[in-house]
Amino acid sequence: MITVARTRFQPDRHLAVLVVLLLALAGCNSTDDGTADGGPAAGEGGGGASITMARATWDTGWMQAEIYRQLLEELDYEVSDPADLTRDAATFYPALAQGQVDLWANGWFPLHDIYLSRPLFTGQEISESIEVVGTQVEGGAVQGYLIDRATAEEMGITSMDDLSDPAVAAVFDIDGNGRADLQGCNEGWGCNLEITSQIEELGWGDNVEQVVGEYNDLLEDVQSRVEEGEPTLFYTWTPNWTIDVLQPGEDVVWLESTAREDVEESTEVDIEGCAGEEPCDLGWVVNDIRAVANPDFLDDNPVVRRLLEVVEIPLQDIADQNARMNEAGEYTDAQVAQDAADWIEDNRELVDGWLETARG
Template identity: 65%
Template sequence: MDTAHRTLRPRSSTPSWAVVLLLCLITAACGPAASVGSDEGGPATGDEAASGEIRMARATWDTGFMQAYIYHDLLEELGFDVSNPADATLDPNVFYPALGQGEYDLWANGWFPLHDIYLERELFSGEQNPEPISPVGTQVAGGALQGYLVDKQTADELSLTSMADFTNADVARTFDEDGDGMADLIGCNEGWGCNTQISEHIDRLAWGTNVEQVVGNYSDLITEVQSSVEAGEPVLFYTWTPNWTVDVLAPGEDVVWLESPALPDDEGVTTAEGLEGCAADADACDLGWVVNDIRAVANDDFLAANPVAEALLEAVQIPLDDIAQQNAEMNAAGDSYTEADIAQDAADWIEANRDTVDGWLEQARAASG
């Protein structure tokens, strides 16, 4: 079955705050680059364990921007000269090949196993060749959930609990916006790993026969999803956590998570225990997506040459609740939230967790031998 796929062109109306922020980061068109890091804290003179330049990148989803700055600032405390990750805001399908070629040294926004597909590249012979890149440490263990949701009103009216319900053509037509008889699933940006995974679900799972993925700028699409929910209109969409979408569209109140069959060859846990807003009302909600770890990813040559940096990447852990809180505050502030605000969030987080952070830095400095 060919993957159903529809690209939604941006509307001419003013975009959401997140779209504006994202465009600013990519084009650097919103003024001078923000000062990164903080003048407070950091090692005393002569305490640096490392030196040299580090070329950082970051992903295009704004839910990971603060974490990138946290890594940036900590590496600078160790004595590295680190590029502003906002200057290289990239989709995964662009970043990972560039990382393998040594154009960048690392980023903080790896999702595994979702990003496993980028750890190898296909040769002309058809063989898979490992890229010289490695995930390092575990920033957030098992905290990255993904899945499909519908507005609660329609779920209640049609008794929807699972994506398997979309094998019913009548159900699918309820979510058809363009008149082709297929349910429109609001999906991911072209170039994101979730875009590829959704397409694979549509290709290989029975419910995909009646569903097509709508592709566009995710923040813009979710703004339209929010409008649909508020208007009482049926809507089907993908999201992940941590993400501000589940703050503005509360699972269990505005929307519900649908269970979904997993792909037969998926390895790993696909159930979320005690998930708020699971339509199936189950203690363990099977979302059909393997629960992901968020991890830094670095070039192997860089890691070999910089054991201090590697030790820091191994040590850093950021609580999921802290990420979710920052995401919610960023979203609530709307257009007024700037790049400098995000950088300050990272600096504030570091100072609020100084005792823990100093332990990471001490561990990293010890790796200098």
């Protein structure tokens, strides 16, 4: 015979169970650290949440973007391939502010400040809808103008101000119009806009014109001219493969320059290969490389914010990878991804500390 157990309804007991269930359901909609609905709590990863990530058009920042992507994947996020959203700064920041993209690792500050004061269609400035977080490389992004060492020594050129003499500027004239051809940056890049402003505002500007184009193509021409002993004037930054191929102090020299009047920060830096006196006044503020994200996204994903706050990548490691890319000629996204994976494994103890901090 089968016996069926019957339980008499007990109001107090069932009410207690109901209260517990309601509290549990409420816990699903909030976290101990006040995260918005659905955001990972302290001690958790991304729970499979998706992230739309971009990267810069300058390939010197691609490995760093890939390092961030792989770290986020270790935190259980599904991250889009940054290569699918390769953007220049002029198009990235509006997209970020409008929530079309969640983040990138390629912010340069203060160089990129020029993009943040631009208005959105709502009338708000972009700066009101983005968050700069963490410092990937602090004070390592040096920028400035260089010329070939042979011409510098032959003519005693130490500063861009020397180009205020038309005869000196004409030495660097390539197209025959009498003005020095300064190999510059891609259209719309921050450096392109800053060079244009300096040409307009500084005393040597009347005798100098910026050559605009694909940066790597311009610098390949620079390399050829220096190797052939031709007078050459160009812009570059660190980290960048150019200063490995054309070494300051041996092949080329940094020129000193006057900063624009509205620049309030110091533009002096201790750097090898300065044509003038140390410290070398390059006329450019040394930049920090920083991650930039949409603040609403970060509020919903405090795990990501905590990660971005602690990641730091040595400047020399970036420069070494950039040099490998240049030496290879053709370099695939798969190779960039492998470089990032190798870097993470080589720094596994440090990386694990970052991941632990991110999880809270």
